[in-house]
Amino acid sequence: MSFYTSLSGLQGSQTELATISHNLANVGTNGFKRSRVEFGDVIASTTTKSPNQLIGSGSYVKSIRQQFAQGGLQQSQSSLDLAISGEGFFVVKPNPNTTELAFTRNGAFSVSADRFVVDSQGATVQVFPVDGSGTVVATGLDDTVSLRLPQTSGTPKATSAAKVSVNLSANASIPSADPRWTAASPYAFSRFDPNTYNYASSTVIYDSVGNPNTLTNYYVRETAPGGTNTNSTWKVYSFVGGQQISADPTQPTPPVALDMTFDSNGVLQTPAGPTQYATFTPPNAAPQDMTVDFSIATTQRPAAFSIIAQSQDGEPIGQLQGVTVDSSGLVKASFSNGTNQALGKVVLAQFANPQGLRQIGNSYWSVSGLSGDATPGQAGEGGYGNIMAGAIERSNVDITEELVGLIAAQRNFQANAKAIDTETQLSQTIINIRS
Structure with a gap:
């Protein structure tokens, strides 16, 4: 019986080692959130068994729980590098031909060849549509649009x-x-x-x-x-x-x-x-x-x-000169003819249980039955956090903490392996007595 008890410990230690290795491998991944393995003990109990004589049957992995603590913020020179100071998630659309959305904390955005604001995977950033004054006119996830920078602004007028x-x-x-x-x-x-x-x-x-x-x-x-x-x-x-x-x-x-x-x-x-x-x-x-x-x-x-x-008295068409994003997420474009245009407000999303989000790679998460549906909102509202332009959120992995955990997981693995070796020796001794 102790073989399987120690085997469960070995398997749990392997899972913890793999999880810590994954954390360490993503120290430099923007917006990455570390995971922690949580264990539970296995007890075989019956109504006729005395509570004072129960012996455990090992351990099992209850969950690999994601830790959504804020990562460090690194300043950058791009106005489209965004970081969330708070608990929200950016909303992106990986495939423009579908309605599927993904959620991320990686705000390293840039402009694609067709002037969409995208992340490193080409997913388009979603914004709420706004009127000329920058007031949001629709707030549902189905109402979000992909942020695109206009090339020009205004109507030309020939000099007369x-x-x-x-x-x-x-x-x-x-x-x-x-x-x-x-x-x-x-x-x-x-x-x-x-x-x-x-x-x-x-x-x-x-x-x-x-x-x-x-x-x-x-x-x-x-x-x-x-x-x-x-x-x-x-x-x-x-x-x-x-x-x-x-x-x-x-x-x-x-x-x-x-x-x-x-x-x-x-x-x-x-x-x-x-x-x-x-x-x-x-x-x-x-x-x-x-x-x-x-x-x-x-x-x-x-x-x-x-x-x-x-x-x-003539007027040219304004050529795009720059883009700014304020702390509320309002995106504004400025043009060479002196005009400014509000393009949208960056969508942030919250979840009842963020730890239940499904990791899909590239610092993306998707909705699951454990996380609950996404609740869209705006920066500055309760719980969504503020947006910081010219900054990127780094991974929240602490190398020192992970290395200490790695040593502890290694010791746990060695101890369980030693227990199996000891049980093997005892079994062999018993077999030799019988012979």
């Missing part, structure tokens, strides 16, 4: 009006009067030759699809005050990208340059208001009409050339 104010130096020379130009090589404006213009200014405008284009204006002095002439005249050649646009909407080709006139005090006389340019077509966009207003604050002073002010 631009304003450019510059100071053109009153001391500037007239490029066409430069003696280097001869009959054999006459003067002609070229945006590629700085000797053919005095100054250039650039303004970013937007086309119908929100792409930025550069409006470049080249300023060329035509005349200076002299004799009975007290005015100064300039020509402005305007280009959108590499395409010259005409300052006369009735004559798109060949493009016409804009004429500017200043009086003897450097005050702009013409144009007196916005100039309507001929329709032009940016690359890969719709035809565009635009006015440019040089009449506000443009001057001709002895000071150096300079841009006084410039503006335009």
